[in-house]
Amino acid sequence: MKIHVPSLSRIRKRGTPDQKPQAKGRGSGLAESGQSLVIMGGGFIALLFLLGLVIDAGITYLSWGHLRRTVDAAALAGAAQFRQNRTLTDIRASAVEFIRLHKITPTEVNVDTCDSDASLCTSPARKFVRVRAGMEVHPVFLRLFGWNSFILKSEAIAEAAGLDIVLVLDTSDSMTYDAPPGDPMRDPTVCNPLRACHPFEEVRAAALSFLNYLYPPYDQIGVVSFDRWASLDQPLGPDRNAAITAINNLEVYVPYSPMTCPSWVRDEYPRDGLADHDPSECTSTNIGGGMLMGVNEFGGPAARRDAVWVMILLTDGSANATDNDPDPFPPTGYCPGSRDNPTWVQPFCRDDSLSRHPASDPWYDADDYARDIADLAGLPPPQGNFIAIYTIGLGRQVIETSCGPTSCNVPDAGEKLLRYIAAVGDDGNPNTDPCAGVPPSTLGNPQSCGNYYFAPSGGDLQAIFQNIASRIFTRIHR
Structure with missing residues (x-):
């Protein structure tokens, strides 16, 4: 029988190793703990630093x-x-x-x-x-x-804001009505040479004072006046002295008498031998025509696209005249009715309500025309030109229109029109009217709202023009 004897080398590896393993001591654990504390401390310092x-x-x-x-x-x-x-x-x-x-x-x-x-x-x-x-x-x-x-x-x-401003000023014959009936100063042919037509002289002074707030050549000014027709008295431009001259040269309109008004006495139908008795050339407050001429200035070469476009409209009455009707037959302007059907009411060329009519309607009148031009001025493109419009109503005729021969259902037609124009010119939307819910003005209790101002007398105009000047805004530019 063969006996297997293990080698000495194996016996040495199993039972008698060359070196005994060393047991872990307390010093090794302390070293590792110290390293951890250092790392934690460094992290805490870094955290505090961050x-x-x-x-x-x-x-x-x-x-x-x-x-x-x-x-x-x-x-x-x-x-x-x-x-x-x-x-x-x-x-x-x-x-x-x-x-x-x-x-x-x-x-x-x-x-x-x-x-x-x-x-x-x-x-x-x-x-x-x-x-x-x-x-x-x-x-x-x-x-x-x-x-x-x-x-x-x-x-x-x-x-x-660089300003392009057009003043649209009423020069109709009622701008002499501070003088009582029968007073010679109520006649423009008398008071114009004397610079004694009131309240127009207060209008002139307030407009001239307003020019002092402008800073040419950074601001531009144009001047339009209106009575029966509109007149461009100073084109839009930076020449303030020219604007001053234009305002100083303004005069109150000399109206026709009933016996000299062309459309009243002429005979468009010679065969009947009768005068036309058409009042469309006899009236003298063409608000729409004045505004249209102002709008045209903003469409001209002098207007600046990066400027704020502002129109300031001042009138002492309601609209009763327009520019020419393109219809070749009378009446000359937009005037409801005809010689055979005189539906107009005093102050003529206005129907007896404020209902809105299109231009094709036979009842289209001076008030409708002015509202249409207001839309052209104040609505945003493409319907309009987005002009900021301020309106000023001056005196009794704005809120207490004389009416006849029929009764007048809207004695404050002037104020209602001016509030509408101001609402369009406020933000381009007549439906967001700041004057909504504001009671009508009276001479003792004027009601200004939004972009509309009511001045009971010419003496109130300076403060109104100053307020308008203060509202012209600035904008941040980067």
């Missing part, structure tokens, strides 16, 4: 946002001073005051216009005001590294 940076970044972001909003507001405040007789010093003072009102102590404030920096000059001229300002920010965490403060800076350019 948290400090986040806090300082938040402080910086909030400070910069506050500075930016303040500089924007300061630029607008400066732009609001960008008008006639205000210097760069005035503009800068307004901007600095606005910054300090926002509780910022600026390290620097620089205010420039075209007068101080040619880079802000444009052709055509625009009212740019640039404000640059800086403020000191004090971080929290970065102070540990010796960074105690740093400067933030912001810049804004504001633009005061």
Whole structure:
């Protein structure tokens, strides 16, 4: 029998190894724990560092946002001073005051216009005001590294609205009606040479005063007057002196008498030998015609697309005349009725209601015509030209129209028309009328609303024109 004897090498590996394994000691565990603490400590320090940076970044972001909003507001405040007789010093003072009102102590404030920096000059001229300002920010965490403060800076350019304005002024014969009946000053041929037609002289003075708020060449002005017909007295342009001359040259319309009014006495039907007795050339308040001539100025070469288009309409009565009717037969203007069917009521060429009619309707009248031109002026494209329209009704005839020979159902037709025009000119939508729900005006209780103003007398016009000037807005530009 063969006996297997294991080799000595195997016996040595199994039973008597060359080296005994060493047991783990307490020192090894402490080393690993120390390493963990170091890593945790480093992570905590890094977290604190990041948290400090986040806090300082938040402080910086909030400070910069506050500075930016303040500089924007300061630029607008400066732009609001960008008008006639205000210097760069005035503009800068307004901007600095606005910054300090926002509780910022600026390290620097620089205010420039075209007068101080040619880079802000444009052709055509625009009212740019640039404000640059800086403020000191004090971080929290970065102070540990010796960074105690740093400067933030912001810049804004504001633009005061460049204005293209057309004044549309009533020069009808009723602009002498402050004088009582029988007084010679009620006759335009007497009061015009003396500059004594009232309330028209108050209209003239208020319009001239309004021109002082404009700043040519940045603002442009045109002048239209209307009575029986409309007249372009000064085309839209930057020449304020020419506008002053045009307004100074305006005179109250000398009306026809019934015996000299062409459409009243002529005979369009010679065979019957009778006068026409058509009043369409005898009336003298062509509101629609005046507005249409103003609209045409905004369509001309002088109008600027980047300017704010504004029309200011002033009248002392209701619409009773229009431009020529394209129909070759009488009446000359849009006047309801005919010689054989005289449906007009005094002040003529207006039906006895405010119902709206299309131009093809035989009842289409001067009030309808004025409303259609208001739509052309104030509605947004393509229906209209989106012109901002302000209307001013002056005196008793706007709210208490004299009526006859039939009774007049709408004595305040003038105010109702002017409120409609103002509603269209407010936001381009006559259905969002700021005057809705506002009671009618009386001489003792005038009611101005939205873009409509009622002046009981000529003495109230200065304040109204000043209010309109203050409402012309500015816009931020970047």
